[in-house]
Amino acid sequence: MTLERDLMAAQRNVRQVHIDRLLDLGLTSPALAKVGYSQLPFGVLRIATDDARWWPDPEGFSAMVVPVLENGREIDIVAFRTHQPARWWWRIGCATFLGADLLHSLWEDGPLRIAATPLEWLREGGEALTILDWDAPYFDLIPLLSRERLICADDLLAARLGKRLADRPQLPSIITRVASHA
Numbered sequence: 001m002t003l004e005r006d007l008m009a010a011q012r013n014v015r016q017v018h019i020d021r022l023l024d025l026g027l028t029s030p031a032l033a034k035v036g037y038s039q040l041p042f043g044v045l046r047i048a049t050d051d052a053r054w055w056p057d058p059e060g061f062s063a064m065v066v067p068v069l070e071n072g073r074e075i076d077i078v079a080f081r082t083h084q085p086a087r088w089w090w091r092i093g094c095a096t097f098l099g100a101d102l103l104h105s106l107w108e109d110g111p112l113r114i115a116a117t118p119l120e121w122l123r124e125g126g127e128a129l130t131i132l133d134w135d136a137p138y139f140d141l142i143p144l145l146s147r148e149r150l151i152c153a154d155d156l157l158a159a160r161l162g163k164r165l166a167d168r169p170q171l172p173s174i175i176t177r178v179a180s181h182a
Contacts, residue, residue, distance in 0.1 A: 003067070003074050003075075003076070003077055003091065003092070004074070006045070006056060006065070006077060006091060007040055007043060007065070007067055007074070007077060009043070009045060009056065010042075010043020010044055010045045010065045010077075011040055011043045012043075013043060013044040013045060014042070014043055014044050015044075018042075018044050018064070019032075021082055022042075022082070022122070025082060025119065025123075026123055027119075027122055027123050028123070030125065031122065031123055031124065031125035031126075032122065032125075034125035034126060034127070035122060035125055035126040038069075038126065039067055039069055039074075039126075040067055041066070041122065041126075042064050042065065042066050042122065043064070043065045043066075044062060044063070044064060044065070045062075045063060045065055045079070046058055046059070046060045046061065046062055046063075047060045047061065047063045047065075047079055047089075048060040048061075049079075049089045050089075052089060052090060052093055053089055053090055053091065053092075053093055054079045054089035054090070054091060055091070061081065062081075063079040063080060063081050063089075064079065064080055064081070064082055064118075064119075065077050065078065065079045065091075066078050066079075066080075066098065066118050066121070066122065068095040068097075068098050068100075068132070069100070069101060070095070070097075070100045070101065071101065071104075072101065075092075075094055075095055076090050076091055076092045076093070076094050076095035077090070077091040077092075078090055078091075078095065078098060078118050078132060079091070080117070080118055080119065082119065085117040085118065085119035085120070086116065086117050088117070088118055088132065090132070095132050095133070096131070096132060096133045096136040096140045097129055097130065097131060097132060097140075098115075098118055098121050098129070098130040098132055099115075099121060099126060099127075099128055099129040099130060100129070102127070102128070102129050103129065103143040103144070104143070110147065110148055110149075111147065111148055111149040111150070111151055112128075112129055112144070112147045112149070112150055112151065113127065113128035113129070113151045113153075114128060114129055114130070114131070114150050114151065114152045114153070114157060114161060115128040115129065115130045115153060116130070116152075116153055116154070116156075116157045117130060118130055118132075120153060129144075131161070131164075134160070134164060138167070138168060138169050141164065141165060144161075144165065145165065
């Protein structure tokens with residue numbers, strides 16, 4: 001298994017019917033082109049899944065796959081079904097965010113759009129962040145706190161994000177040791 005091999009197979013499977021389906025779901029050609037400028041925007045594979053991961057399976061169901069980049073490199077691939085975009089699976093399971101490079105951009109203190117799903121991320125032309133792992137360590141979420149504003153697509157996402165960011169770990173008590181003078 002390699003991410004590159006899976007992505008190339010997925011890209012070869014894309015047909016006009018898949019592009020038409022995305023357009024029917026509100027994705028625009030300019031948004032798709034914007035994502036495609038910096039990475040392979042999506043592919044299609046037949047997959048099988050467990051609770052969190054997917055793997056290629058010729059007998060499985062058809063799913064859209066989107067590469068997940070960090071520092072410009074593919075680190076994982078997320079898969080979802082277009083009729084159920086709020087449910088996704090990881091190929092490897094190491095990606096916290098889709099669009100993570102936006103957290104380290106030149107404008108890292110400005111507003112940041114938060115997309116609820118990988119499909120919505122594609123609709124945003126890749127210019128948003130999708131939290132793929134809501135159970136990630138709090139440390140992974142800290143870069144979000146430096147943003148001037150987080151712009152969520154709806155109230156439900158805003159509430160979920162607000163609750164997750166407010167759930168900070170308890171800091172230990174920090175004291176100074178008093179030296180003994182003997």
